[in-house]
Amino acid sequence: MGDVVEMLGAGLAPGVVVTDPEVMAAYARDMASFSAVGDPLAVVMPRTVEDVQHVMRTATAARVPVVPQGARTGLSGGANAVDGCIVLSLAKMDRILEIDPVDRIAVVEPGVVNAVLSRAVAERGLYYPPDPSSWEQCTIGGNIGTGAGGLCCVKYGVTAEYVLGLDVVLADGRLLSTGRRTAKGVAGYDLTRLFVGSEGTLGVVVKAVVALRPAPPQQLALVAEFPSASAACAAICTIMERGHVPSLLELMDGTTIRAVNAMAQMGLPESTEALLLAAFDTPDPAADLAALGELCTAAGATEVVPAQDAAESEMLLQARRLSLTALERVSTATMIDDVCVPRGRLGEMLDGVAAIAAEYDLTIGVCAHAGDGNTHPVVCFDAHDPDESRRARESFDAIMALGLELGGTITGEHGVGLLKKDWLARELGPTALELQRGVKAVFDPLGLLNPGKVF
Numbered sequence: 254m255g256d257v258v259e260m261l262g263a264g265l266a267p268g269v270v271v272t273d274p275e276v277m278a279a280y281a282r283d284m285a286s287f288s289a290v291g292d293p294l295a296v297v298m299p300r301t302v303e304d305v306q307h308v309m310r311t312a313t314a315a316r317v318p319v320v321p322q323g324a325r326t327g328l329s330g331g332a333n334a335v336d337g338c339i340v341l342s343l344a345k346m347d348r349i350l351e352i353d354p355v356d357r358i359a360v361v362e363p364g365v366v367n368a369v370l371s372r373a374v375a376e377r378g379l380y381y382p383p384d385p386s387s388w389e390q391c392t393i394g395g396n397i398g399t400g401a402g403g404l405c406c407v408k409y410g411v412t413a414e415y416v417l418g419l420d421v422v423l424a425d426g427r428l429l430s431t432g433r434r435t436a437k438g439v440a441g442y443d444l445t446r447l448f449v450g451s452e453g454t455l456g457v458v459v460k461a462v463v464a465l466r467p468a469p470p471q472q473l474a475l476v477a478e479f480p481s482a483s484a485a486c487a488a489i490c491t492i493m494e495r496g497h498v499p500s501l502l503e504l505m506d507g508t509t510i511r512a513v514n515a516m517a518q519m520g521l522p523e524s525t526e527a528l529l530l531a532a533f534d535t536p537d538p539a540a541d542l543a544a545l546g547e548l549c550t551a552a553g554a555t556e557v558v559p560a561q562d563a564a565e566s567e568m569l570l571q572a573r574r575l576s577l578t579a580l581e582r583v584s585t586a587t588m589i590d591d592v593c594v595p596r597g598r599l600g601e602m603l604d605g606v607a608a609i610a611a612e613y614d615l616t617i618g619v620c621a622h623a624g625d626g627n628t629h630p631v632v633c634f635d636a637h638d639p640d641e642s643r644r645a646r647e648s649f650d651a652i653m654a655l656g657l658e659l660g661g662t663i664t665g666e667h668g669v670g671l672l673k674k675d676w677l678a679r680e681l682g683p684t685a686l687e688l689q690r691g692v693k694a695v696f697d698p699l700g701l702l703n704p705g706k707v708f
């Protein structure tokens with residue numbers, strides 16, 4: 254072990270390799286519950302591509318596993334250390350290298366924080382749409398690693414749709430460039446897309462070319478209160494069926510509303526069972542909101558409140574962004590699920606989760622990127638109570654089983670990591686699983702990159 258640290262240090266500037274036990278403990282895990290955490294032998298914080306290449310060459314020579322990390326906001330254990338690994342934190346490679354308004358692209362290092370990129374491109378009249386609720390912390394490298402989604406994906410799509418090209422350091426230290434910076438390009442297999450959502454198992458992303466859009470008009474939001482989650486879900490189906498194109502369509506259930514009020518005193522209506530948040534960034538958002546409000550009323554909404562201006566809209570969005578953090582305060586621990594179902598089955602999903610909460614006698618709050626059918630049931634439990642912890646784990650599994658039964662997927666955006674490994678096999682089936690393992694072996698024949706994750 255001492256040898257490996259020495260080998261790492263020999264090719265890196267002072268301070269890049271850290272073995273302080275407190276720092277290593279802080280970098281050992283992401284934000285997922287119930288995921289094993291190993292003891293790293295060192296944390297390395299590279300500043301350059303050459304640094305990363307040196308780390309991977311050293312790891313290959315010494316046969317030491319490497320766990321790439323962004324900001325560790327992941328919710329699946331994907332960034333957790335494994336025993337004896339090098340934790341490779343890309344957070345300090347955080348330069349925006351280029352913003353090009355003609356080609357509508359940005360070129361960034363992996364440690365750039367999502368919100369920092371969004372604000373930088375906004376200053377040039379441009380827009381980087383993927384906006385996870387964790388956008389003030391999470392990095393573009395981590396977003397690529399997980400294939401992150403967010404609040405605006407209902408209109409603009411997820412991270413995969415914005416990654417045009419990548420520079421990736423492979424397990425043996427070679428540098429691979431994939432994709433393009435042109436508007437079109439179909440040369441060869443789409444390796445760029447393969448890396449998106451690969452959770453650090455195929456290579457280390459050291460540079461990304463991402464697509465930008467012209468900045469849309471400021472969005473305006475409304476909230477609609479519903480007497481039941483299924484009524485809100487029926488309204489969502491009608492919204493999509495009638496051809497509306499909201500820039501955001503989110504749902505918070507009663508448990509989530511109360512949790513957000515308790516944490517942030519936001520004055521959300523506590524008597525309602527479901528709150529639908531919708532927004533438009535069209536040239537006339539007020540008119541579009543009025544039409545959508547009428548549709549919600551016809552679908553059973555008891556109250557529809559449009560925001561009067563951008564500031565009010567932002568306050569409503571803030572309530573949604575706080576949902577996960579607020580639910581984390583309901584008890585001592587949470588398990589955050591990420592099941593995505595076809596929109597038409599969303600009502601069954603929410604009713605099913607309520608039934609699971611009753612069956613296991615647990616508090617489960619649901620917030621959802623409802624326009625995408627992507628639910629986040631959050632199981633709140635007391636980690637000090639073994640029986641409640643067991644029920645939490647079982648209810649989490651029951652939620653994934655329900656999602657698959659409804660034709661959905663076990664993860665819409667958070668990834669598989671450690672948390673959902675067993676479930677991936679159930680979703681993919683043996684043939685797809687075998688091929689995916691084969692792909693992993695081509696890129697990482699020694700199995701050094703983020704071992705034990707995903708498969």
Ligand SMILES: Cc1cc2nc3c(=O)[nH]c(=O)nc-3n(C[C@H](O)[C@H](O)[C@H](O)COP(=O)(O)OP(=O)(O)OC[C@H]3O[C@@H](n4cnc5c(N)ncnc54)[C@H](O)[C@@H]3O)c2cc1C
Nearest residue numbers: 323324325326327331385386392394395398401402453458
């Ligand atoms: C409050 C809260 C809200 C959230 N909301 C959302 C949401 O709306 N949508 C959403 O999708 N997620 C959400 N998340 C989850 C999380 O923020 C995302 O998964 C995010 O993409 C992780 O980014 P990160 O920089 O923290 O990466 P990490 O957690 O550090 O890593 C994530 C994965 O990517 C890999 N990785 C990281 N960097 C690289 C790299 N340079 N090269 C190769 N692999 C790499 C890691 O090995 C790991 O497997 C939320 C999390 C929290 C805590």
